[in-house]
Amino acid sequence: MRILLRASEARWLAPTAVLGAAILTFLLTAGPIRLAGANPLAAYERYLVTPLTTFAGVGDVLLAATPLIFTGLAVAIAFRVGYFNIGAEGQFLAGTVAATITALYLPDLPGPIALPLALGAGALGGALWACGPAWLKRHANIDEVVTTLLLNPVALLLVQGLLNGPWRNSETGFPESDRYGAAYDLPRLLDGSRVHWGLVIALVLVIATGIIMAFTPLGLRLRAAGQAPDAARFSGIRVASLKWRCALVSGAVAGLGGAAQVLGVQHQLTASVSIGYGYTGIVVATLGALAAGGVLLVALLLGDIAIGAQNASIVLHLPPQMGSIVSSTLLLTVVALLVARHYRIVRTRRRLE
């Protein structure tokens, strides 16, 4: 039995692969769900459907999806150009720190200045955190996977260090920052829901990225550089410079996401501000086929699952980590089946006659 590359595959194979992956994910997770004492179908209903049945639920899903849109977009931009930014987690956290700096040390600024400043600081913080690995890649050809990855725990330690030290809460003494002044509150979109303007910013970024990728020379050059760097260089594209710039933009988007999260949801910095958004961003970007629209849809899906998992944990006593299990299994099955569709299995003949 041998595996051979197909010359070209039918177009219906891709959606079929995705559908097959979804079914496979369900089958693979059904066992553990049942072991945990819950009905798989009921669980999946809670994951996918229940959150969307109430207004509050939809709001929670949008809230959960917002940081994922940012990190997913950040990773997608980087991966598209061939720069494997695995450090979105650290860049996200750097953004939260930068936003907190402005909030804590410039507390008296009026609202219209404070918020853009804090958001801008967040973007800058993320870009700075991405700068080191990008510079090392460009000038010393040091693998960015390792450097970006290593800076993630460092970012978390930075946050913890600041919270245990100079930014310890002045009233309670807990390792969390003081609450930001009202000027730094990213306003809500609607009364009755916690969804904040960060979502709008995210959507604007999605649209901008989509347009740039599909319709501008930059987008075409970016895609070319990511797919075939040598051929792109031959065609006059400055690949190294493009990767460097995209790395910084990627960090900035992730940092902006961090700032939006901390300004719109917690209004203070805590050590648990990120629940792995940076790593989940990789899942979002990959499942979203590195496209802006895809990132949006998958972020919403994963947000849906996350809220559903919390719900399931209360009602069905199913630990919420099952949500992460579902999303990472979905990631692996989708990429596996999408790649598998390029090949076909051939049984070698026994007799040559």
Added chain:
Amino acid sequence: MDFPFIAVLAATLTIATPLVWAALGAVVNERAGIMNLGIEGTMYAGAFVGFITAAYSGSAVVGLVTAIVAGVIAGALMALLTVTLGVNQHVAGIGVTLLLIAACDFTNRLLFSSGSQTVTAKFDRLFDGAGFFVQYPMTYVAFLVLAPVLWWVLRSSGFGLRLRAVGENAEAADAAGIPVARTRYAALMIGGALMAMGGAFLTLSLLGTFTLNIVGGRGWICIALVIFGRWKVWPVVAGALLFGLASALQLQLAITPLFGAVPNELMIAFPYLVVIAALVIWGRGVRYPGAYLTPYRRA
């Protein structure tokens, strides 16, 4: 100054031990051409599975054995994805890490919903009272057995030759009759076992219990160490010792009055920064194994 050199050196070995296990597992993987970002998840799985079975069976040895099995399975999963299916190795690795960590935390919550962990049977240090030599058995094994054996296997055995061929030039290996896919599967499974042992060290030797985020990014450090050590056994071990020394120093200095004002977290970050600096200084112009990151298909 009354600086406890011996204690620091002893601590260096202890801290370096899980890194030696896991990083050498990564060396086996990468020499065969696969970057296994599932290392963090595999260590986590080894730590958790080892802990669980030790807690239920009362025997640390049983825990270790099951941890090894978990590592082998994790390696096989990675192999299925990257060798047979040809999925992008970065994505597959991150996916496997996320899946394994989520699965372990899930099971942890199921079994110990009350929150507090039981302390389990564990391996104790050997040679009590002998100062520097009071180390865990797994530390001894790591430095005195694993490293020399792996070094020998890579340079002087047929298996090592096959591994290196497959990682450098898979077409040449195939033309020489070496089964590329099978060799990579073996590399990932053996590497996975070693990584899981590294994780199990944390629960079955060091702590005797399991906490969330117990691995804390050590897997990523190992990836860096492998590059820093240029895929050779002894330089990788040296890198692990460097990280261990930086951590041990940091722990020691944290309780020294002179450094008391420096935030604890900066100290903890110090070893990570040391590794990054090491990469910057020694990691330039590094030549990856020729077949790195490329799935092999007979054209």
Added chain:
Amino acid sequence: MTTPDSGAVSPDAAPTAPLVELLGLTKTFGALVANDAIDLVVQPGEVHALLGENGAGKSSLTRILYGLSQPDSGEIRINGRTSRISSPADAMAAGIGMVTQEFSLVGTMTVTENLMLAGVGFGRINRVAARARVLEAATRIGVSISLDAVVETLSVGERQRVEIVKALFHDCRLLILDEPTAVLVPQDVEVLFDSIRRLTATGMGVIFISHKLREVVEIADRVSILRRGRIVASMPAAGLQPRQIAAMMVGAAAATAGDDVEADALATSIGLESDSAAPIPEAPVQGATALEIRELTLAGSARPLLDNVSITVGAGEIVGIAGVSGNGQTELVSVLCGMSDATSGTVRVGSTDITSFGPAERIRAGLGRLTEDRRGSVIPNLTVEQNLVLEDLDRFRRGPILSRRRIRAHVRALMERFDIRAHASDPIRSLSGGNMQKVLLARAIARNPRALVASQPTRGLDVGACEYVASQLAALRADGAGVLLISEDLDELLGLCDRIVVLFSGRVIGELPAVDATREGLGLLMTGHAA
């Protein structure tokens, strides 16, 4: 399918079972029939040459013999017994060894380690025994190789010898050599032929694939010719003339006129040869220089890869670079295209010094580039349209956005002008070699370059495509551009160029007007004998 067999069996062979027999071997790739019911017999002690144009099915056949590919039907018999070869390990066990054009050696390992790879177990390796075997095999072919050298550091000829020794390591009875002399200098070719004679004297069989007809005539005992997947002729080599072989390869009647034309390097442009005489090139426009390369040097590890190369291409002139592959052509093209930097020297296009320019600036300075690596010059998943405009995107902007309409119009015009047979929205990797070359040609020429660097532009193309490319180059010249044509095909160079420069070991060893050039003269220069 006919096998005209003049009936003569190899004179010194007793009627033993043939070494290898292929019976009715067929292999298809989708709609393409690579091998069509191939029958082939190799006797012990015989050097059997296998000839055919690119795409005739030679490589497919040898891959089947070596287990890298499985036939759809047919039988392989080794010493009279039917064998199934499903992997290189099987092939080696059956006594078949192969040396291909892409050397299958692990660069970072030593010679000895490479030779230990086949058949290595899991346990302790015995270096001493391996070294002894290597030395013994090397003696068998009459060469010396350094056992502990790291393969990367060896020269091409040395690496080939290691490959042959490797093939011999396992009781090899049939040795397949695929284009072995393509990258060898003449001294190495002699060593190789000597080794082959020693081996066949012991009863080994050799399948010798080449398109160098003079060599084939020299070394082969028997000749089989593949065309479009079938064996169209098979006969003893004694008394054969290269012309006759060439004619059979393209299916033309035996050459009548043009007696002194010796088809030495048979490329597909043989079609050009049998046509009427090449058009007389027009006199170059005086004064203007299209491309000037001055004292270009590229340092290498052992010796310079480019050594003080100076070439001038005038406007309205085609200058050809001849040379055996591996004498600096690839490096020269790479430097000219801006993909690598020279150690010293300058390059000018017109009056602009482009030495320090990157690829983008060179394009803007009016340099068109056509390299030999076609697949490496395109972005495979992008469409034909996108690839065509990739070098030139800013021209199609309207504000920040790309104007689809303008791109479409431009592309349509290009595809018509250059006869590209595909849809603009096809992914470019689905194009045939000929069409892809037209796309690359269109991209290189569409900006009306002042100078064009074209490397192996007709390699692997069918006759029609070759003629098309040639006419485009001639048209460029007529328009006043300068063309630097690097080619391994002497016929192409003689037919198209005004002047021919010969590269040897990275140096310009000779330069002469095309009208004064002869094959023999060029051949001498190409092998290092300065005029």
